[in-house]
Amino acid sequence: MLNDRQELAVTTDSLTAIAAINEFIMRSLRYGRDAEQVILQAIAADPTCAIAQAYAAAYYLSQESAIARRQAVPFLQQAQRYQQQATEREQLYIRAIVAWSKGAISEAIEYHHNIAQRFPQDLVSVQQGQYHYFYRGDKAGLLQIAETVLSANPDHADLLGMVAFALEQCHRLDEAEAIGRYATHLDRHNPWAHHAVAHVMETQERAEDGIAWMESLADTWESCNSMLYTHNWWHVALFYLKQNEPQTVLSLYDQRVWGQARKASPKDQVGAIALLLRLDLKGIDTGNRWHQLLPHLRPRLHEHSLPFQDLHYIYAIARAEQSDAVNEMLSSIISHAQTLEPSAHKRWMDVAIPAARGMVAHAKQDWLGAIAYLKPTLPQLWAIGGSHAQRQVFQQIYYHAQLQHEQSGRSVQHHQPALPANVPAFA
Numbered sequence: 001m002l003n004d005r006q007e008l009a010v011t012t013d014s015l016t017a018i019a020a021i022n023e024f025i026m027r028s029l030r031y032g033r034d035a036e037q038v039i040l041q042a043i044a045a046d047p048t049c050a051i052a053q054a055y056a057a058a059y060y061l062s063q064e065s066a067i068a069r070r071q072a073v074p075f076l077q078q079a080q081r082y083q084q085q086a087t088e089r090e091q092l093y094i095r096a097i098v099a100w101s102k103g104a105i106s107e108a109i110e111y112h113h114n115i116a117q118r119f120p121q122d123l124v125s126v127q128q129g130q131y132h133y134f135y136r137g138d139k140a141g142l143l144q145i146a147e148t149v150l151s152a153n154p155d156h157a158d159l160l161g162m163v164a165f166a167l168e169q170c171h172r173l174d175e176a177e178a179i180g181r182y183a184t185h186l187d188r189h190n191p192w193a194h195h196a197v198a199h200v201m202e203t204q205e206r207a208e209d210g211i212a213w214m215e216s217l218a219d220t221w222e223s224c225n226s227m228l229y230t231h232n233w234w235h236v237a238l239f240y241l242k243q244n245e246p247q248t249v250l251s252l253y254d255q256r257v258w259g260q261a262r263k264a265s266p267k268d269q270v271g272a273i274a275l276l277l278r279l280d281l282k283g284i285d286t287g288n289r290w291h292q293l294l295p296h297l298r299p300r301l302h303e304h305s306l307p308f309q310d311l312h313y314i315y316a317i318a319r320a321e322q323s324d325a326v327n328e329m330l331s332s333i334i335s336h337a338q339t340l341e342p343s344a345h346k347r348w349m350d351v352a353i354p355a356a357r358g359m360v361a362h363a364k365q366d367w368l369g370a371i372a373y374l375k376p377t378l379p380q381l382w383a384i385g386g387s388h389a390q391r392q393v394f395q396q397i398y399y400h401a402q403l404q405h406e407q408s409g410r411s412v413q414h415h416q417p418a419l420p421a422n423v424p425a426f427a
């Protein structure tokens with residue numbers, strides 16, 4: 001038994017394994033590169049270390065792709081195989097990851113809360129709990145789980161970054177900025193705290209401040225994984241968009257966002273789509289960039305990891321004029337929704353599916369269809385997760401459709417939106 005860098009007992013006697021676990025913890029909390037290789041080193045050093053196996057599984061699950069979900073399976077099996085000899089905390093963590101792998105997110109969250117109350121140094125677990133809250137659109141939970149462990153870690157820069165982001169999502173903007181800045185003051189290599197402050201500035205439309213803040217810290221993102229590297233630059237691009245500098249935005253897209261993306265990564269793809277979409281809404285010519293994304297989106301058609309992501313993929317596919325693929329994905333989403341437990345089923349049926357139809361309609365310039373499908377979903381869109389800034393694009397699409405329609409001088413009343421073939425209207 002050895003202690004990790006969080007002073008928590010880990011069931012291993014391998015110094016090599018614990019060193020790699022410590023590195024993994026640090027990279028996880030800082031969104032560092034190559035976390036996968038590091039945790040695989042720990043497992044190679046001690047395959048019986050159950051929590052290392054669970055960390056690897058969690059890494060793959062967080063990729064939110066079908067391939068990565070399959071990659072997680074053997075690690076989960078090994079984690080469960082050695083679970084009995086593990087500590088109570090490790091067992092709780094393993095159960096949380098197993099629950100996640102089964103789509104039992106509420107159960108996973110309960111385990112992370114349990115860990116937070118009893119082992120408040122375990123910030124990897126807190127971060128994981130926040131991840132689930134984030135994609136459920138539960139901003140109160142996002143804050144609560146981080147605050148649970150705050151008194152035990154009052155000056156932990158990484159935890160303060162988590163708290164700052166949660167406060168921003170709860171619209172406690174002044175506190176979020178103060179804590180995010182303090183976290184950065186404690187440790188400048190804190191990309192999640194930078195990101196939290198950027199969100200405050202985005203919400204307050206302080207584009208100039210946002211550019212200055214983010215660009216003054218961007219050198220530290222070189223060690224980030226592609227998800228946060230591209231996402232932080234995505235925020236910078238949004239500030240430049242606000243400043244009406246589309247050429248800078250396009251250049252950031254090419255060099256920092258899609259340019260530095262792992263092309264097969266769902267989250268990196270979503271960021272690229274979200275930026276192109278915003279450029280579209282401003283009427284800026286994006287050239288053939290939609291078509292360039294297309295080959296990378298094909299594996300996404302039947303995954304349905306997160307509704308928030310699906311709305312992006314289907315827009316991109318529709319925007320690239322791939323009607324067959326759009327219909328295939330819509331049908332697949334509907335089939336997927338039938339397999340889910342009641343609350344997830346409702347979220348997909350009431351929000352994600354009509355919103356997906358609205359996205360398709362907008363991409364096809366069917367303004368009335370976009371209005372008709374998106375309008376009832378807007379008050380409920382929080383339920384598909386993502387940040388306020390990320391979800392804002394759905395409102396922008398709705399208002400853009402409305403504006404386009406008004407300019408055409410027709411009424412939106414009594415419109416029956418056009419449906420893609422083979423897709424039941426109210427499935």
Ligand SMILES: [Fe+2]
Pocket residue numbers: 195199231235387389
């Ligand atoms: Fe963000």
